[in-house]
Each structure stands twice: as structure tokens, then as C-alpha cells.
Amino acid sequence: MARSKILYQCQSCGYASPKWLGKCPDCGSWNSFAEEERVTKLASRKTAEPLSLSGVTASNDDRSSTGIGELDRALGGGVVAGSVILIGGDPGIGKSTLILQALKGLAKLGSLLYVSGEESPQQVKLRADRLRIKSDNIILLPETSLEGIMDVALKLGPKAIVVDSIQTVFSSDIPSAPGSVGQIRECATKLMFMAKKHGMPLFLIGHVTKEGAIAGPKVLEHIVDTVLYFEGDKGNPFRILRAVKNRFGPANEIGVFEMSEEGLKEVDNPSQLFLSERPSDISGSVVTVSMEGTRPLLVEIQALVSSSKFGIPRRTGLGFDYNRLNLLIAVLDKRIGMQVAGMDVFVNVVGGLKIDEPAVDMGVITAIASSMKNKSVASKTVTFGEVGLSGELRAISQAEIRIKEAAKLGFKKAVVPMNNAKKIKGPEIEVIGASNVEEALDIIFF
Numbered sequence: 001m002a003r004s005k006i007l008y009q010c011q012s013c014g015y016a017s018p019k020w021l022g023k024c025p026d027c028g029s030w031n032s033f034a035e036e037e038r039v040t041k042l043a044s045r046k047t048a049e050p051l052s053l054s055g056v057t058a059s060n061d062d063r064s065s066t067g068i069g070e071l072d073r074a075l076g077g078g079v080v081a082g083s084v085i086l087i088g089g090d091p092g093i094g095k096s097t098l099i100l101q102a103l104k105g106l107a108k109l110g111s112l113l114y115v116s117g118e119e120s121p122q123q124v125k126l127r128a129d130r131l132r133i134k135s136d137n138i139i140l141l142p143e144t145s146l147e148g149i150m151d152v153a154l155k156l157g158p159k160a161i162v163v164d165s166i167q168t169v170f171s172s173d174i175p176s177a178p179g180s181v182g183q184i185r186e187c188a189t190k191l192m193f194m195a196k197k198h199g200m201p202l203f204l205i206g207h208v209t210k211e212g213a214i215a216g217p218k219v220l221e222h223i224v225d226t227v228l229y230f231e232g233d234k235g236n237p238f239r240i241l242r243a244v245k246n247r248f249g250p251a252n253e254i255g256v257f258e259m260s261e262e263g264l265k266e267v268d269n270p271s272q273l274f275l276s277e278r279p280s281d282i283s284g285s286v287v288t289v290s291m292e293g294t295r296p297l298l299v300e301i302q303a304l305v306s307s308s309k310f311g312i313p314r315r316t317g318l319g320f321d322y323n324r325l326n327l328l329i330a331v332l333d334k335r336i337g338m339q340v341a342g343m344d345v346f347v348n349v350v351g352g353l354k355i356d357e358p359a360v361d362m363g364v365i366t367a368i369a370s371s372m373k374n375k376s377v378a379s380k381t382v383t384f385g386e387v388g389l390s391g392e393l394r395a396i397s398q399a400e401i402r403i404k405e406a407a408k409l410g411f412k413k414a415v416v417p418m419n420n421a422k423k424i425k426g427p428e429i430e431v432i433g434a435s436n437v438e439e440a441l442d443i444i445f446f
Ligand SMILES: Nc1ncnc2c1ncn2[C@@H]1O[C@H](COP(=O)(O)OP(=O)(O)OP(=O)(O)O)[C@@H](O)[C@H]1O
Pocket: 089, 090, 091, 092, 093, 094, 095, 096, 097, 098, 118, 130, 259, 260, 261, 262
């Protein structure tokens, strides 16, 4: 028996309401509500058998390598059987390229099903030729109907399935339009049950909206086991694959790639890469160390401070949180007495990286101070630490790993929070502790 009623659902987060709303109370989107018909199935279902935890056999070793080390790393060490992996990213960032290269590695397991609702088999073939991928085990299916996909998948019994993209798939059981939240959730859920039942990994490719969320997004994030975001700048060949959620490994783990004509190439030493074009002896540039998952990454922060031509000073943080930037500017102004509050301040994390970690506060504040003073930071100096509102420098986690990475890349001096410095001795690198921003800047600029 099925009961149906009309309801309105936010197309960005899935929030449901019996009446149309202009603004979503859950995610704050405007004009995001669309009519969806919810079908509630009241069919009787078989109940599951309860079982004792110790009686369950499970292994974390049932992982397959994709043949791409950086992708395996982001997944927590390879693809887990029956897991559902969502790969999101901006249009044209390289999602289809990545997944095709992964299928090349997985093809040793047996037949794989690549469902492409966006591109014709000819388009996929052209890409495969360019990437020099040739495998009889990769089966293409140009299909957008969920029922059609499930039929083929059940007949073929592939070792893995890719759906590129989940937004193109629709089920004729659901009255709402293809691409709507209702469709996406329902189709993803049905595919997930199939993947889990047959122990085959399922990759869902998802588009990202302007706001940076996967469309139909939060809904999908709950359903899947792993969410990977493919990030990068259009004008820049570097690509970061970031695990924002992972039921089978550490979150925030990243893989680093470079896009080339032959496809995505793994980057073995990302710190070196991110510093490769660093100008020397220029004010407004400093190197800091960010932890991305379990990996320390040296990154260059650049700042440009200039006197404001308009009433309201402009602030831009590329790759860095805007509110955090304003907070750091206020600290410099109030606590250090550097008159930056009325200035235009632009901060850029070099290489298209997005950093969301308080440890890089000290890097950002140093870059701004360096530009403001028009004084460069010694090229072999790194700094990191969380900055508090009273200008204090707070200890951060994993300081030792960060310092080791800096030493490995030839840095000679690290200016870090006092409480971190106390616990670290580095023979190859001089570690200097500071208890507040003022002290740290004095050491950096002597
Ligand atoms: N001949 C080429 N040489 C070098 N790079 C190329 C070439 N053709 C495509 N690319 C790169 O591949 C990117 C497109 O990759 P891909 O189609 O995998 O992206 P996508 O994320 O799947 O895009 P969409 O959102 O359209 O599905 C291009 O933006 C470009 O950087």
C-alpha cells in the first residue's frame, strides 16, 4: 500500500516542510524549496535477525588497491568491499578522469560497470584513449534509469560500480523530477543496498553547487560511507582529493595530484611542490605547516596589505576562512598596535589549497605583518601556532611531525608556541618558542 502526499523539500539539504518556504530553516538557502511528492511505502517487511556482536565476522582487510597510491590513501588504504564512496567536485575538475584511472587499477579484480549518464560511450572512449586505458573488463553503460542500471548490475555482477553522475539517475517509482533531492536520495539508497548486499564497492560522482556543497548534498553525505572532495583551481594543475568523511579511515586525509594531458599524476612530495615557485626575499610571504589528515604539508601563505581607497577596507582570504582572517587582523591591530584595521588585506594560500586549521593562524598573521612592515621573512624559517583573541600563541597538536617535515625540506628555524617548543628537540632545526604573537614576530623579524 502506498500513501502519497505533497510536501516541499529544500533542494540543497533535503529539509522537508508541508508548506513552501522562502528560506530554508536548516541550511539557510533562499528559494531552494521545490514540490516533491513523498511516497510512503507501507508494505510489510521482513525483520532482521538479532545477533551477538562477537558472533559477527568482519575484516578490515578486504580492501582493493586502485593502483593510485594517493587515491588509496584518501580512502584510508584502498577500497573496502561493499562501501559507497561519493566523489564530489566542481565541473571539469577531473572527477571522471580520476575514476577512469581508478577503474584501470581495479580491472584486475574482474568486470567493472561504468554507468555514464552524462557522456556518450564515444566520449568516455576518447578520454580512455588519451589516458591510455584499455581493458575488456571495463563495461560502459549509457543509462540514466535506476531500474535499468540495477537490472544490468544484477545480471553482470561486477566487482565495482561507478555512477557518473548520481544527479542524472532517476527512478520511475518516484514522481519528483530527476536531479531533485527526493530522486537523488532514493536512487543512492537503492544503489547502496545493492552494493552492500553483493559486497561490491559503489562510486557515486556528484556535482558541487556554487556554495561548494554536493547538490542534493547533505542527504547523500549521510547515506554514503566515504565522501571525497576533489578540489583545485581552474588555472592551476594541482588537485587535492580530500576525505571529508570516512567510515573506514581517518577523515581529512588527502591525496595530491597534478593534472596533465595524460591524466592525473600522483605527487609524491606535496610540500616540495607547494613551495616550488616560492619567491625569495619578498615581503608578505611565509611558510607554515598544516596537517592534512595524517600528513604534514608545508604551504606558503602570501599577504598583500595596501591602503584602502574606499571607506570600507576590503579583505579577501583565498583558501583561508574569511572570519578567521578578520579576527587575526583585529589581533594585529589591537594587541600589537599595527595599524592594519583600515587597510585592504588580501591573503592567499598558494597552490589552490584550502586550509581550515587554527595552526596556520601564525603563518597568516606573519604574512600580513611582513607585508605591512615591508620586511621579508628569512627563507629558511617556518612558523605555526593558534592565535588567541588576547594575542597569545596557543599550543597545537602534532607539532613534532610538522617540525620534522620542515627540517626534511631544509628549513633551519621554526618559531612555534612556547608549550610546543618545550617538548621538542630538533638537532637539524632550531626550534624557538614564543608565548604570544608579539614575541613571535620579534623573533621572526628581529
Ligand atoms: N587534452 C587534454 N589535455 C590536458 N588536459 C585535459 C585534456 N582534456 C581534458 N583535460 C583536463 O581534464 C579536465 C576534465 O576532466 P573530467 O572530464 O574528468 O572532469 P569532470 O570533473 O568529470 O567534469 P564534469 O563535471 O564535466 O563531469 C579538464 O578541465 C582538463 O583539465
